Amino acid sequence: MLDLATELSVWAEEGRDFAVATVVAVGGSAPRGPGAALAVDGEGTVIGSVSGGCVEGAVYDMCQQALADGESVLERFGFSDDDAFAVGLTCGGIVDVLVTPVRAGTTARAVFRSALTTAARGEPVAVARIVRGPADQLGAALLVRPSEARWGSPRTESGGGSYEGGLGGHADLDRTAAAEARALLEAGRTGTADLSEDGSHCPGGLTLFVESSTPPPRMIVFGAIDFATALVRVGKFLGYHVTVCDARAVFATRARFPEADDIVVDWPHRYLRRTPTDPRTVLCVLTHDAKFDVPLLETALRLPVAYIGAMGSRRTHTDRDRRLREAGLGEHELARLRSPIGLDLGARTPEETALSIAAEIVALRHGGTGMPLTETQTPIHRAGQTQEPELAA
Template identity: 50%
Template sequence: MLELAGAVLPLLDAGHTLAVATVTRINGSAPRTLGTAMALADTGAVIGSISGGCVEGAVYEACREVLQTGEAALHEFGYSDDDAFAVGLACGGRIEVVVQRIEPGAGWSGSALRAEFVAAASRQPAGLALVVGGSAFGSILVAGYVEQPRPSSPLGARDERRLQAELATRISAGRGGLAVVDCETGFVEALFVVAASAPRMIIFGAVDFSAALADASVLLGYRVTICDARPVFATADRFPSADEVVVEWPSAYLARTEVDARTVVCVLTHDDKFDIPLLEVALGLPIAYVGAMGSRRTHERRLEALREAVDAGVLERLHSPIGLDLGASTPEETAVSILAEVLAVRNAASGGLLRHTSGPIHRAAAVHADEGI
């Protein structure tokens, strides 16, 4: 639901009612992940996608019904071998979808739920809990707010606080998921939908390849920083898609800036006076990916210089020459090559052709795990 925040906020702020369908359970192969959402506005506008096309028509009809009734509904979709033309997932998996209505009231502008949408749209940490099982099915909770579509079987105040406390913990950890929470009135099954702050892509070198990589990285949800020690090249006008352009000695900037386990560092300068001290710093940080551009000869020269300061095991973390072998040559093609490797590393994937692999195509993410709390 929060993935749609930027698109649905203007509709909600204008007073429109939405029906939102959220994937709350996945069994087998499915094209999207847990928490993926699709919304239908009372204007007829459709935002987002549940499955990439194969069950959208049925989800649309389910949303239309919830828009009319206001009653939350649970639907399951899967592929039927007996009737291949039935509504279902051609990939063979099964998904469970909960559809809920969001109707902004008089206090919407100052509501806690709106604040979570605003935070998610701004790529800041946000979260909400959707009750998907039990007597309070269909309830939506955020910190300091609960919407319960069935007043006859509401959550108790202590249960609300229990779920909100669990949500706060998950927002802080950036970890969503489906969980069964032990509450005062019994076990409550809830999907915790969490939007973490955007991961960082730090690109060193104010060159054409950096501009293309910045453009592509934004599409993948990264917060992009361009850093170069040369002020004549490192300008905001040359990198309009970057969130920030920093003029500073690369190794000094990386040593002082904030990074985490999701941060990606791409060194595109291929200039030893910048690269060697920068890579020494980068390889000593607990970040997701360190890559450096350059020829094989440049790579060997780098390795020789780095061996004097960096342990051999640590050097294994360096992706150089950067990117996957796609035959890329232009800046735009090279950006695809680099990001393809970043995704493969992030997902512990081979980066090979899918037709040469076996097993599920869609890998389970951490958010898929069912948990008991």
């Protein structure tokens, strides 16, 4: 749902009633992951997608029914062996979809409006909804904010606390749910959290679906060279907040990098020491000059970031490795360095090299092999490989 925050926040501000369908669990080769959403307003206008087309018609009907009766519903869609054209996912996956009506005068409306407005501003927020538990609590929502400054954004409080709304049960249930949701939010993750009977004050326990919206992850490109120009464009395409840093003011200019979010003129290692990073940050070192990249990598390899890659020939890498060892870095730290940077695509041009670097970042993030799919036997959509959904009976 929060992936539609820009559009849905406008609907909420306009006072429209709408229903939102959200993917809350997947199994097998599902086309879209948890958090993917489709919304329908009272006039039948539809935005978003939950399956890339496979079950959109049925979900649209569910949204209209939810608008009519005000009831949340959880539905499972899967592959139909008898009729591949029936409602189902012909790719072989299984998707659980939660449909929640957002109507005037309801608690859900206030929670959703606040969450959508916050997400549309680019501030971190999460929405926790019950997907397994008492029937009358299905879809009950809780808005959760981070407990401290994260991702370079200041803490935002509302309503005198760090969460809003309620799950329809004991106050301790809301506090427990908020703590679970906040942990996922501060890790930048969307997923489920199980609350035990004792911990949730709910007979039989319950399961929450926690949808997180966080500021875009950072890509910091060090070295204002031609290859960096192409990498900035690819980084923006992948949804990163891209910063270019170089100590040479004549090269680090807006004219050369019009698509970059930030351009910084500073020594790379000095800038990296003072700028915020987190476990989603990717660092691309394109300087391939020892006076720049050795002190930079000495700092970078000690940070808990997602990816560190450095450009250069194998000879350059060997010399760089020696210098880093002399600087005191150990085997564990050096093993984090992707150098020479990128996958073996036979890249020559800046654009091809940027594609090679981006492919390595994506493969590392999702556990991909980088091999042609025709030569592998693993599921194509790895996110659906974790477990069979157990939400919808």
